[in-house]
Amino acid sequence: MRHLIPTLVLTSLCTLLACKPRDPWITPTPIPPGYDFPGNREEIQQWADAWITARITPKAWNLWAGLHADSGQVYPGTGLPMPVWDTWSGEELFPAPGAPTPDVSRRKATHGFHGPRQFHHPAGSSPVVTPTDQLVSFNKFNPEMAAYLTQGHPAVPGGPSYFYNRFTSLADLNSQWPANTPTAQRTVQQAPYTAPSAGNRGSAAMELKPVLYLVKKHKPTLVPVWRGFAGSADAGTTCTPEQQEADKCHPTPSLWLTCAIVDPSAPADVPITEATPEQIQGVAPLIDQVNNAHPGAAILSCQHYLHTPLSAIYSFQMNADEAKAFNDTNIEGLQAEAGDYAVLTAMHVNTKELVNWTWQTFWWQPGSDAPDDFPGSKKGMTDKVTGAGRNYAMCTAYNQTQGQGSSKMTVCFNPYLETSPNIPKGVQSNCMTCHGTAAVASAFANTASSPPATWVLQTPSYPCDYKAPIDFATYPWFTGFTTTDFSWAIPADPQPLPQNPNNLPSPATLNCP
Template sequence: MRNIGLIAASAMLLLAVGACDGSKKAATGGKEGATLETAGAVTPVPLPDSPSFPVPAATINGWIANSDTAAIRAHAWSLWQAMTAPSGQSVNNQQLPIWDTWADTSVVFPQPQATNASLTAEQAKPSPGRKFFKPAQFHHTRDARLKALATAAADNFPLAVDSKYDPPAATFIGGPQAGPGGGTYSYASGASLTKLNAAWPTGTTPQNRAINEFPIRAIETKPVFGLVKANGLTAQPLWQGPSASTNAGNPTPDTWTTCVLIQPGATGAVRPATSAEINAGAVSVQAQGLACKTFLWAPLSTFYAAQLNAAEAQNFNAATGVSGPAAAAAGDYSVLLAMHVNTKEIPFWTWQTYWWQPGADTPNNFPGSKQGQPGALGGPWNNYASCTAYDQTTTPGGSTMQVCFNPYLETSPGIPAGVTSNCVSCHGVALVGPNPNYPANYNKPIVFFTDPTYFNTQSTHTDFSWAVASAP
């Protein structure tokens, strides 16, 4: 119980420098906030309340208890439909879907002054403009060997993330949070979380060493972006399951053997590519070092896409480490390859993920499909398949594990056993403290928050948020 005064004082200081609400103003300081508004910055639009959001926890827990996969998938699709609905706000004359108005990592987790130098000019700048980051997930693991493999693999196929938080989640993370020792803390700050973790009274159980829970309307998303060149045909790997990869154990996108040649400005449905198109696309396959053997063709409009300005293109290249002919330039397109989404409608969150899947479903529908999409879901959003993991196991208390992962993310060699993973097991072990790590495998459910492999009296679990656990 020592140093409480000091902890409280530091927390106050933190709040005074503007970590007290999740808005852009808080993150950038009052003065820049004003500039932002005059620059026509986007105002985050919350997901409207409706019969499908937020669904009462008892209803969702009923679906889980009855293994009602159809109801769970229908909920994932109605979230997708609501999040992708037009927001009424535009950037460069393009209307943003609701989720794309939400505050991103650069706003919700402002970098402390000391490490600002590590950001590119574009990342450090307030919105508007997309910020791209290499997925921390690929190199989060403390295992040096896996980390090296993962970094190499991530660089082989250039993708970047720009996690986004709906207004209730952003406000919660940035807002003042009461915690141990009577202190006030900010979950947007690694330093503040370290103090929180040190402030638990002796004897506090691992179970009780927890941050406060997010509000039920909290939604976190992790959109994943790739690149389509403005000119020519860009080869885009298409997920067709681990067997259509040159590396079934870690089928990262650069190992997928089916590719789609993407043509900006064209219209039409996905179809087999002509030999002339395959010849023209060879440049792109080679520049990206892809494993394509089977080729399809599709227009750019099968993606949610936005043209990059020079700063965004530079930022994309910095995040992905790509140079040479495959690098982004002004006028090229960032395309939405995939998106993770979780909502706090139930205590352990709902988990769903979406990935680009134009045309037919992947053989065997593994790990998910487009089945159950609402008829009213328009393009490009109906070109994405989904899977869900609302529980670690397929039946309550059962021994068959739920498998749901995103082919663009969890196939990375930096993630042990990613193709057998589920979101809940990995996010449930997110914590602040010494050596947080990923589950080594998904052979059995993890007992939250008492399993001694993960939870101990040196750590604080972060309500399933790896982003909070790794706050800067």
């Protein structure tokens, strides 16, 4: 009985003082040894120049495995192991004006969801198309990239320092360049890379863009699965090369005909199978519910179904704040609540192992690969990839073209993102060409939003097309801009997105034909 008294006293004190559980903190953890990261820059550049995919592909798969290695930490309240990538810092590295510099040595174990920015960007001079795809996203930065973003950097030796995580500092950086400064010199300092050597693993900055969908905690939930143009309701077999060239093909996830019935109650060792009529009938009310919430534009277009255990896709459970953020991003359709699962449908991954970064993108591809392995596949996956990671496809873009001197452009896009109608020629795009146009200009007020005004940074548009490689040192639309070392996060993340990002002022457009 004497052991119970202190507990009763503590309980009474907490009642009086409104005690709350301490916020859990996570320590950012690097990719452990054994996953071929970082590699030797000169060697990797040789692979890219010679288009040696037999070396590039396994390196990218080993990186994928390393990202999902056990960090030794757990998701708070669940006891489930947290993968390395989810320990890393996110948009909290970009503080509000006047806020202190964030601590990069630890972070709160939560996720700040927002809509993928590809969904809210005008295609050239075209208006923004409101998406129906119920996806959320955020950025992640490994410890080296986090330190780079939060430290000051001079524009010229001996000059004042500028901070790439603050929009006022970025605007000041852009305005200090003399008018005749060449494009190649109007740039931020490059993100860090240290080559591996004897006794030194080396290091390289890395950025991630995870993209997540919702699975309800107590019932099977539908997640669209990419099966190429022919597996999309809007394109089908009529999506001809001519239509692709005319930018008429936008097979977004809301139009995919194949859907996985992700079942949280299914045992972890259950294989992915064709769904039974009973399983299909069980999710029919869910399809009606979400589509009726958005009449006139589908949220789900399922016709073919796979029954899939939750163990077949990476996931974590959302807390109440995360569920609210999901619902704020996706006003209509399926609603999240605490305990529901955020499932990883896609992830862009870029590393500073090359001067122009390495580029690989992954998306959930349960069952067979898409027809013609377009834009990528599960082929070449190494044994280091285990568990749910083996249900993802991948493509790489270590060069804009298929080797130095080649005129054949690389095609590598993420079906969950770049099929958006708000991206010019998204289904012909590649990561390097797109990110190579990342830049920042002045800060200005969004007068379309309700008071107080939202300050945003002016950025260039995406490329109009991907017919030829871009010379990043002379790109004509960089006039008046400061390039940001292939990082769209630098110009995009220093200010939070408003509730309705469709009200943001249009970026500088290319007036795409």
